[in-house]
Amino acid sequence: MLQIPIFKAYLHPVTIPGEGVLLLSEDGSKVLHGAVYEQLVPLVDGIRSSDDIVAALAGIHEAAKAYYALLMLEQKGYIAEQIPGLEPAVAGFWQGMGIDPRSAVESLQRHGVRVFGVGGIDPSPMKRELEALGVGVVVDAGESWLDLVITSDYLHEEVAAMAARARSEGRMFLPFRPTGFELWIGPVFKPDAAGCIECLRHKLERHRLVHRFAKTHGTSAAPVQPGLAVSLNAAYALAAVEVVKVLAGADSGLDGKLFSLDLRNWTSRTHALCANPHCPTCGTAPAKSMEPLLLSQKKVTFIQDGGHRTLPPEATLEKYDRFVSPVTGVVSALVKLPQSNGIVHVYLAGHNAAVKLEHLDDLKIGLRNASAGKGASETQAKARYGGAHYRRRTAFLPCYGRAGFGQRVQRSKYRCQAAWRVPLPNGEDQAKDQH
Numbered sequence: 001m002l003q004i005p006i007f008k009a010y011l012h013p014v015t016i017p018g019e020g021v022l023l024l025s026e027d028g029s030k031v032l033h034g035a036v037y038e039q040l041v042p043l044v045d046g047i048r049s050s051d052d053i054v055a056a057l058a059g060i061h062e063a064a065k066a067y068y069a070l071l072m073l074e075q076k077g078y079i080a081e082q083i084p085g086l087e088p089a090v091a092g093f094w095q096g097m098g099i100d101p102r103s104a105v106e107s108l109q110r111h112g113v114r115v116f117g118v119g120g121i122d123p124s125p126m127k128r129e130l131e132a133l134g135v136g137v138v139v140d141a142g143e144s145w146l147d148l149v150i151t152s153d154y155l156h157e158e159v160a161a162m163a164a165r166a167r168s169e170g171r172m173f174l175p176f177r178p179t180g181f182e183l184w185i186g187p188v189f190k191p192d193a194a195g196c197i198e199c200l201r202h203k204l205e206r207h208r209l210v211h212r213f214a215k216t217h218g219t220s221a222a223p224v225q226p227g228l229a230v231s232l233n234a235a236y237a238l239a240a241v242e243v244v245k246v247l248a249g250a251d252s253g254l255d256g257k258l259f260s261l262d263l264r265n266w267t268s269r270t271h272a273l274c275a276n277p278h279c280p281t282c283g284t285a286p287a288k289s290m291e292p293l294l295l296s297q298k299k300v301t302f303i304q305d306g307g308h309r310t311l312p313p314e315a316t317l318e319k320y321d322r323f324v325s326p327v328t329g330v331v332s333a334l335v336k337l338p339q340s341n342g343i344v345h346v347y348l349a350g351h352n353a354a355v356k357l358e359h360l361d362d363l364k365i366g367l368r369n370a371s372a373g374k375g376a377s378e379t380q381a382k383a384r385y386g387g388a389h390y391r392r393r394t395a396f397l398p399c400y401g402r403a404g405f406g407q408r409v410q411r412s413k414y415r416c417q418a419a420w421r422v423p424l425p426n427g428e429d430q431a432k433d434q435h
């Protein structure tokens, strides 16, 4: 039983005479039915003890009933112990995050943060933002719980080196991009978790094919990073919120996820980072080996729209949707083409990663070979982006090169003779739709 109970600061109780009590919050409401709550709730003021509240209800409600009502409020998470000296708004913030405010404040005081600027970025404004929140900005690695790195380019070599050091020395690592049109925060990299900076770099590099091509031909000075003082300050403030959440032990929502906010249209999104199981840094899967391709029989459950599928297109789309992201995805985006005419829908799934870019003319070839899907329904068209996903998976394998199934390609010392149709014992062919 709580000593001095008070409603959590993000809840606002409203008594409805003769009916009960409404507990309003920013995104919803709860109802407390019964006369006992009508009389009890106004007494929960952060001054009276539980015993005082029960005593005040003597002659109206039995003590057992009043104690039980208090217990229910506590068990449902509506009331907590009063914390002297803590602003209600601050207490409500941590309570809403599911964290005891007192332990959150103690964690902020106990855990230090190192802040770095990479690529000429001044970390001072970020440090001031954190210090204003009571976060200890430290210098020594031994005192740091989290390394925060501010950069205009996540692919900067220095970012990778810092992340590697943080991981090997057991610290969390948080990259942050305040410049440009799109603000990026995260992911929060934990030292023992799958999904590291190398996994992220691998995905980012695949989406920046042309930038990589330009880099191999010599680059000029670093491009100007657009940004206003006010937009930078807003970015620092948002990153500071993430830092205090991490330090306090809250579920930050960015474990293995990157948050992006596009200042041009206010579109925000979180991008899940799929860890590479074969990553030399964080992967645990055994090394890849060249295995023969084995096709197996699966029951065809969907035959509409000219495709034989083992799963409906909706299920396929749901299964692979997490791989679609311009930041962390295997497929950068699904873009509806203007050729879609209401009868046939066509979706472009970005660059075909199996096509190499070595000359400017390869750009045209790459455009012609872009992965796409079509279908009589939008879902079917989108689901067929699985072809793009498949091409990207096979692009890892030295034996496939530009090939899809049914093609012969010699690459290196390997030769693939993948058979599209495989005769079955009863003389029929296997389903040919591999998507």
Ligand SMILES: [Zn+2]
Pocket: 194, 195, 196, 197, 198, 199, 200, 275, 276, 279, 280, 281, 282, 283
């Ligand atoms: Zn990794």
